[in-house]
Amino acid sequence: MADTTKIAVIGVGGWGKNHARVLKDLGCLAAICDLDAARAKEIAGKHGAQAYSSIDEMLSKERLDGCLVCTPTKTHAAIAKKMMEHNINTFVEKPMSFSSKECEEMMQMAEKKKVVLTSGYVERFNPAVSDARKLIEGGMYGDPMMIEFHRENRMPLHIKDVGVIYDTSVHDIDAAMFLFGSRPNVVFARAGKRFHAFEDFATIMLGFDGHKVAIIASNWLTPKKVRTFSAVCTDGIITGDFLTQEIRIDHAEATITPRRQFQEPLTLELQNFVAAIEGKAKIVVTAADATNVTRVAEAAILSSNTGSPVYLDLK
Numbered sequence: 001m002a003d004t005t006k007i008a009v010i011g012v013g014g015w016g017k018n019h020a021r022v023l024k025d026l027g028c029l030a031a032i033c034d035l036d037a038a039r040a041k042e043i044a045g046k047h048g049a050q051a052y053s054s055i056d057e058m059l060s061k062e063r064l065d066g067c068l069v070c071t072p073t074k075t076h077a078a079i080a081k082k083m084m085e086h087n088i089n090t091f092v093e094k095p096m097s098f099s100s101k102e103c104e105e106m107m108q109m110a111e112k113k114k115v116v117l118t119s120g121y122v123e124r125f126n127p128a129v130s131d132a133r134k135l136i137e138g139g140m141y142g143d144p145m146m147i148e149f150h151r152e153n154r155m156p157l158h159i160k161d162v163g164v165i166y167d168t169s170v171h172d173i174d175a176a177m178f179l180f181g182s183r184p185n186v187v188f189a190r191a192g193k194r195f196h197a198f199e200d201f202a203t204i205m206l207g208f209d210g211h212k213v214a215i216i217a218s219n220w221l222t223p224k225k226v227r228t229f230s231a232v233c234t235d236g237i238i239t240g241d242f243l244t245q246e247i248r249i250d251h252a253e254a255t256i257t258p259r260r261q262f263q264e265p266l267t268l269e270l271q272n273f274v275a276a277i278e279g280k281a282k283i284v285v286t287a288a289d290a291t292n293v294t295r296v297a298e299a300a301i302l303s304s305n306t307g308s309p310v311y312l313d314l315k
Contacts, residue, residue, distance in 0.1 A: 005274055006030035007066040008058060010079060012043045015093060015120075016070030020047055022270050023068075033058045055082065064088050066116070066277050072161045077102035080117070084109045089116040089277045091270075095170050096290040098162060100298055103291035110287055116276045118283045119290035121174040125268035127260060128240035128247050132231060133179055135238055141251055142234030147176055147214045149229045151242075155196060155220035163198025165191060165297050169218040172229070173300075174285070174293045176206055176214035179231060183292055183314040184208050189300035194221060204300045207309075288315065 008031040009020045016034075023029035024047040034040035037053035044051035052058040066089040069079050077097045083090045090110070096119040097103050110117035123129050136144050149172035155164075177183055184206035191202035201219035208214070227242035236251030245263070249256040275281035292314045299310035 005065050005277055006063065007068065007274070007277075008033060008062065008064050009043075009068045009070060010034070010055065010083075011069065011071035012039060014070070016068070017043055018266060019068050019070055019270065020049070022264075022267050024048070025267070026270060026274060028066075028274055030064060031058055031062050055079065059086055066091065066273065069093060073098055073166065074161050077106055080106050081109055084113050084115050084117065087113055087115060089273075091116075091118050091120065091273050092290075093120040094122075094174075094290070095119070095162075095166050095294050095297065096287070097294060098166050098297070100291055100295045103287070103294050107287045107291060116273070116283055117287040118273060118276070118285050119287070119293075120269065121171065121285045121290065121293065122265045122269050123171045123175050123242060124178055124284055125265040125272070126242055126245060127263055127265075128242060128245045129175055129178065129229075131247050131258065131260070132229070132238050132240050133181075135247075135249070136179060136231065136233070137181070141236030141238065141249065143210075144180060144231050144233050145212055146232040147179055147229060148232075149175065149214070149216045149218075150226050151216075151218045152222040152227075153220070153225040154223060155200060163191070163193070163196070163202075164200050164218045164220050165189075165202050165204070165300055168220070169202055169204055169216050169300065170293050170297055172214075172216040172218070173204070173206070173296045174289065175229065176216065177289070177292065179229075180208055180212060180214070182208055182212075184214070184296060184312060185314075186309050186311050187296055187299040187303055188309040189303040191301070191304040196220065199301075199304070202300065202304065206296065 031050040032044040033052040040051040069092045186207035189204040191199040204216040206214040231238040240247045276283040
């Protein structure tokens with residue numbers, strides 16, 4: 001990666017500190033900005049970057065090529081728009097916003113300013129998902145008809161402003177669209193809250209053309225961390241584990257478990273962002289992709305509240 005590419009991380013309370021570590025390894029970390037000045041100083045000092053507690057001060061003192069917005073979801077749109085207004089390529093942690101209207105406004109600004117806008121759907125870069133996509137595209141095990149996702153563990157302590165659908169299910173909503181290579185036209189969901197202010201368990205069913213279906217089960221109730229998917233194809237089943245990155249293929253003749261080297265999806269994701277800024281690659285997760293995930297999540301919450309399916313016409 002080019003040393004001249006300078007990227008700032010805004011918000012290092014939770015996941016942002018991991019972004020800072022990876023950008024340092026890529027030689028691109030220029031600045032850390034966090035409302036908590038002591039926190040900003042601590043993370044910046046660890047990685048040899050400049051520390052700021054004000055975005056305006058950072059913008060007045062740094063010449064940035066890109067920024068990562070890792071703040072609470074409700075602040076994403078305002079911060080992202082401010083950065084793009086200054087012609088800065090912007091990566092927004094998922095979900096890009098919990099309002100599709102805000103997502104559309106961000107997309108319009110990115111187009112107007114001709115900057116990269118992407119969102120942190122990191123599972124696209126998980127080797128288990130990319131391998132499954134290649135197998136499905138290759139058609140060796142027939143057509144994918146049903147994909148089931150399970151994503152379970154106790155609630156992360158830093159999540160304060162969204163429920164399990166916007167924090168957790170969105171990863172699998174994106175992965176379902178990526179693996180099927182299409183967008184759902186109907187959403188049906190049931191969700192509830194047991195221990196938290198927002199929903200802490202949800203099951204979402206996405207209907208695609210050709211009677212294809214994705215079932216997404218997410219919760220913040222179970223003590224053991226589970227992150228798995230299973231794609232039922234007409235001639236075999238492809239099972240994957242997001243945590244171990246292992247996939248298994250079961251078909252009529254045999255069970256195959258391909259071996260591969262473990263890769264950190266976050267590193268692959270940020271390499272793609274930097275390469276896109278430098279004009280060396282296309283962005284993998286487009287702003288339109290991220291907007292469609294938010295539209296599906298909005299529909300899932302509406303469906304859960306009304307008890308009815310929600311029909312979509314996604315662009």
